[in-house]
Amino acid sequence: MVDTRRRFFLRSTAKAKVQPLPWIADRDNFTDQCTRCGDCIRACEEQVIVNGDGGFPSIDFSKGECIFCYACADHCPEKLFRSENEKPWEQVITIKDTCLTYKGVECRSCSDVCDTRAIRFQLTQGQVAQPQFNLQDCSGCGACISPCPVNAIAMENTGNE
Ligand code: SF4
Ligand code: SF4
Ligand code: SF4
Known part of the structure; x- marks a missing residue:
């Protein structure tokens, strides 16, 4: 049985x-x-x-x-977490080519919510500004993910923890 x-x-x-x-x-x-x-x-x-x-x-x-x-x-009652003094995680965002700006549509929703200014937009003459990253400043908080109207942002693990 x-x-x-x-x-x-x-x-x-x-x-x-x-x-x-x-x-x-x-x-x-x-x-x-x-x-x-x-x-x-x-x-x-x-x-x-x-x-x-x-x-x-x-x-x-x-x-x-x-x-x-x-x-x-x-x-958490188990010993699964590291000390608060350590970096919470090794992860940063990636942006897929479905980002609206790559198709010539104005959008800055992700950078508007990024407190660390890891995403910025550079004006380029005759072109819609596209996102520029400073991933060293990305905390992996994920705040930029839900505001993206086309789900173009994903989180990527970059560490070994
Ligand atoms: S995950 Fe957080 S820190 Fe990183 S780009 Fe998005 S909003 Fe900024
Ligand atoms: S906000 Fe982040 S650190 Fe705070 S309980 Fe939720 S997952 Fe944990
Ligand atoms: S919110 Fe999404 S579509 Fe808008 S600029 Fe950022 S990644 Fe591109």
Whole structure:
């Protein structure tokens, strides 16, 4: 007889694809260590942590930005997070070629919300200004993702944490 409960357990704990929370110590093994208690989800006042793949917490930048308040880490009963004094994550944005400006349409929605000024627009004579990046200034907060009208912005992990 097939044990459906066991089958569900195996499926739900297989490596899930999640957008990691800030300060996660071991991104690669996060889904082996997280118990899916949901305490981080309830702690996030910005409501950017969702029940992701396999029931694991995952950041959903379509809902907003991370303000680096550290509440998710503070409320986690496991030892999954690094110290608040460390850099929260190694990730920056990438912009796809669907960006409206590459098609000659004026848009600056992403830079309007970027507090660190990692995205700027340079005026070029006879052309619609296109985004210029200073990715060293990108905190990976994700604030620019949801305002983009054509979903042209994605987050990319650039580190080994
Ligand atoms: S640091 Fe704060 S805003 Fe960012 S995911 Fe954690 S609880 Fe949410
Ligand atoms: S992720 Fe945050 S810091 Fe980086 S470009 Fe977008 S708004 Fe600016
Ligand atoms: S918000 Fe999106 S479409 Fe607009 S300039 Fe930024 S990346 Fe391009």
